[in-house]
Amino acid sequence: MSIAAQFSDLYGYEPAGVWAAPGRVNLIGEYTDFNEGFVLPLALPHTAVAAVARRDDGVLRLHSADIDAPVAELRVEDLVPLSKYGQGGWAAYPAGVVWALRDAGHAVTGADIHLASTVPTGAGLSSSAALEVVTAYALNDLFELGLSTQELAVLSQRAENVFVGVPCGVMDQMASACSEEGHALHLDCRDLSIRQIPFDLAAEGLQLLVVDTRVKHELGDGAYAERRAGCEEGARVLGVSHLRDVEFDELDDSVRKLEAAGADEKVVRYVRHVVSDDHRVERVIELLAAGDVRGIGPVLNEGHVSLRDDLRISCDELDLVVATAQTAGAVGARMTGGGFGGSAVVLVEADDADAVTKAVLTAFEGAGYTAPRVFPAVPSAGARKLG
């Protein structure tokens, strides 16, 4: 049954429209977003799809086809950050977007929303951003708010930060809102300016595989805040507002300065990761501009080492994916996203995709791990109205 037909079954009338917003995977640039640096994500073919109708009576009804829970019914003027809405708390994501829009002064007077998503949850592929952005995009259309995709992304991030209470950067929502098919999105997290970078893997005979390890180790939550605080401390000691302001060719000097100031060795490592990863984004952009797509492989490999040894957010499963893929002939591989589980990206010759996939599956079986989910990341379109 179509999502519109499901909406009609649920609410007893036809939706005003159907919208979609994708999950994303980050090619390079990790933990750089809150340092006001650079990232290079691409939108996945996997999307959250929402059938929506506006209401003018202050009622907000929310339902997900993927969650076994009844319709959550709320009043828009009762929305309060950090409350749980609906079973499992999932409804806080779309409700948070309504709250963020209203808090920014937009007259969103209610809605009926029914959604379904093919973005794997908790795999570091931003199923949460997809939910937020599809909601924001639909409400922007239905209430004729005239907001840009950038503005919708920022409001969606605010929904997640303030309303849901997850301290994420803005990359996920920007990638979901602003990506274009066949491109990666070069995002400057300081001013949110974007550049569409042609990334036509198929034409090069390449594939970017996403390997979802299906594990999420617990220490992830506190570790993000700890890395973030360490980066802020590094910036403070170096006398810059954000680590983005440290040039790559100043990195060695900066490390000496941090050591001389008695900075914690962790802070030194975090600074080294962030400044070098910002530089890796630049290198990947240059290689892609020069048409050398295979040339990004070693940069991805280096990025993994930096995440594993300097930022220390990898885990055994992610290291196993990367090492196995490299041995099996991948062009390059790295963990991607917040770390401690989630997914890795593996760049392969299309002809080698099956062999590399098989090697990873065999290695996981041998280690006694749950079989990972492997699929190609075809660079896809950002949020859009489907009908």
Ligand code: ADP
């Ligand atoms: P990620 O964004 O990496 O997938 P998060 O923990 O940030 O992981 O977000 C996952 C949460 O988003 C889920 O626990 C759920 O609350 C919500 N979510 C994602 N997809 C759906 C869906 N299809 N229906 C309802 N809730 C969803």
Ligand code: MG
């Ligand atoms: Mg998320």
